[in-house]
Amino acid sequence: MNDIIYAGKHPLIRSVDKHCHSSWEFIYCTGGTGDLVFEGLTIPYSKGDIAVIPPMIPHSNISSDGFTNIHINMLDPTLTIKSPTIVKDDSNQFILAVFEAAFFHFYTNRPEKTAFLSNYGNLLSTYLTAFQTTQPHSHVIDEIENNIIRNYADPNFELDIYLRSFPFSYDYLRKLFKKEIGVTPHKYLNDKRLQIAAESLSSSCNDGYNIAEIARQCGFREPLYFSRMFKKKYGVAPRNYIARGASRTAGEEMDDVKILMD
Helix, strand or coil, X not given: CCEEEEEEEEEEEEEEEEECCCCEEEEEEEEEEEEEXXXXXXXXXXXXXXXEECCCCCEEEEEEEEEEEEEEEEECCCCCCCXXXXXXXXXXXXXXXXXXXXXXXXXXXXXXXXXXXXXXHHHHHHHHHHHHHCCCCCHHHHHHHXXXXXXXXXXXXXXXXXXXXXXXXXXXXXXXXXXXXXXXXXXXXXXXXXXXXXXXXXXXXXCCCXXXXXXXXXXXXXXXXXXXXXXXXXXXXXXXXXXXHHHHHHHHHXXXXXXXXX
């Protein structure tokens, strides 16, 4: 299941003659635009699109200006897709990374080749299923979300300045972000910082960092402000959260001892 049996690349070409495969075909367009032509159906595609083509469906690939792609064939992918479909990669290009890695390992002689290809097949099926059923965010919102995740730990990260660097009004971006993500950019940033701080505080492997240090590592300049926001979100002060985490960890360790003794 999800077995990758072939991987290939097309350099810049303008057409692929009508053909079909006994396996599933996945085509990632890495450049250009074109049309996949089926019997009674034409599907346009462009860079960043992934064509999913079930077995034994004749098709050709036509482009006036040319296209480049990476294509993968798989046996029995765990997909609910039943007909030719286009799935769009997101701005992180996670699916492209899977295609490139699968292509590389398909042509290596490394002993772990089979294990890598199996994992890439599972990952590709998971991504395609998730991206097919999830309404993609607009490019600008993807970019803002990615930037927040990259910079959450920087206390000097100025989200307002970053948002005003776009060629859109500040209020428009704020409303669009809330519409697509569910919260405003500032709440998203604050929640991300608090979430990661909570994970650090409850971890038994926090290397002895105190609350002020964890606050700074998660992007908070002022420990007092951090403590106030943390309590508002989680209902307890950070030091109590640490104690609760330590108590829980101790309980889990005792359970492990009991299991070993049984």
